[in-house]
Amino acid sequence: MTTSNPRDEKRQPDDGKTAVQWSDLRASWQSAHDPEAEAVAASPPARVQMLRRKIVFRDLLETVVAILIAPAFVWVSWLAWKKQEWWIFGFGAFLTATVIYVPWRLWRERRKLPKSDPERPVMEYLRKEREGMRAQAELLESIWSWYLGPIGVGVIGLFVSIRGFVWLSLVYSVTVALFYFAIGKANLVAARRQYRVAMKELDEQLAQLEDGQPRDLNNNDHDGI
Numbered sequence: 001m002t003t004s005n006p007r008d009e010k011r012q013p014d015d016g017k018t019a020v021q022w023s024d025l026r027a028s029w030q031s032a033h034d035p036e037a038e039a040v041a042a043s044p045p046a047r048v049q050m051l052r053r054k055i056v057f058r059d060l061l062e063t064v065v066a067i068l069i070a071p072a073f074v075w076v077s078w079l080a081w082k083k084q085e086w087w088i089f090g091f092g093a094f095l096t097a098t099v100i101y102v103p104w105r106l107w108r109e110r111r112k113l114p115k116s117d118p119e120r121p122v123m124e125y126l127r128k129e130r131e132g133m134r135a136q137a138e139l140l141e142s143i144w145s146w147y148l149g150p151i152g153v154g155v156i157g158l159f160v161s162i163r164g165f166v167w168l169s170l171v172y173s174v175t176v177a178l179f180y181f182a183i184g185k186a187n188l189v190a191a192r193r194q195y196r197v198a199m200k201e202l203d204e205q206l207a208q209l210e211d212g213q214p215r216d217l218n219n220n221d222h223d224g225i
Contacts, residue, residue: 044126044129045198045201045202045205047194047197047198047201048129048133048198048201048202051133051136051194051198055110055113055136056110058106059106059107059110062102062103062106063106065099066099066100066102066103069099070096070099070100073092073093073095073096073099074092074096076088076158077089077092077093077096080092085161087157087161088158088161088162090157091154091157091158091161094153094154094157095151095154095158098151098154101146102146102151105139105147106139109135109136109139110132112131112132112135113128113129113135114128114129114132122209123206123209123210126202126205126206127206129202130202130203130206133195133198133199134199136191136195137191137192137195137196137199138191140187140188140190140191141187141188143184143187144184148180148183148184152176152177152180155176156172156173156176159172159173
C-alpha cells in the first residue's frame with residue numbers, strides 16, 4: 001500500500017482553476033485590446049460629429065455668399081470713387097473687406113478641429129476635439145465683434161450714404177438692428193446649448209477613458225457650462 005506525500009499534494013496544480021484563470025486573463029486581454037471597442041471609445045460623441053457637419057456646411061455657405069456679394073460692393077465702391085462720393089466709397093470698401101474677412105475667420109477657427117489620424121493617441125485627439133469645440137463656441141459668442149457689428153454698420157452706413165437722412169433710412173436702420181439682434185441671440189443660444197454641451201460630453205468621455213469613472217463637471221465655470 002502506498003501513501004501520498006502531503007508535500008506532493010500541495011504541489012499538484014488544480015487544472016480546473018488554472019484553466020479558469022487563464023481564460024479570464026485571455027478574455028480580459030482581448031477586451032482591453034479589442035480594436036472595435038477602442039474605436040468606439042475613441043469616437044467623439046454623436047453631437048460633436050453632427051456639429052462638425054454643420055460647421056463645414058455653414059463655412060461653405062458663407063464662402064459662397066462672400067464670393068457672390070463681394071463683387072457688388074467692389075462695383076459700388078468703384079463708382080463712388082469715380083464720382084468722388086467718399087462716404088459711399090468708404091462704406092462700400094469697408095463692406096468688401098468685411099465679407100472677405102468672414103470666410104477667412106471661419107476657416108481659421110475650423111482648422112483648430114483635429115483631422116483623423118490613426119497614429120495620433122486617442123486622448124490627444126479628443127482633447128484637440130474639445131479645443132476645436134471651444135473655438136467654435138467662442139466664435140459664436142463673439143459674433144458681434146467680427147460679423148454682425150461690422151456688417152451692420154457697413155450696410156446701414158451705405159444705405160444712409162446713398163439715400164440720405166430720411167425716414168426710410170431710419171426704418172431700414174432699425175429693421176437691420178433688430179434682425180441682427182435676433183441673429184446674435186440665436187448664436188449665443190447655439191453656443192451654450194450645442195458647443196458648450198459638446199465640450200462637456202468630451203470632458204466626460206476623457207474622464208471615462210482616464211479612470212473609467214465620469215467626473216463631476218459642474219464646477220467648470222471657466223467654460224461657461
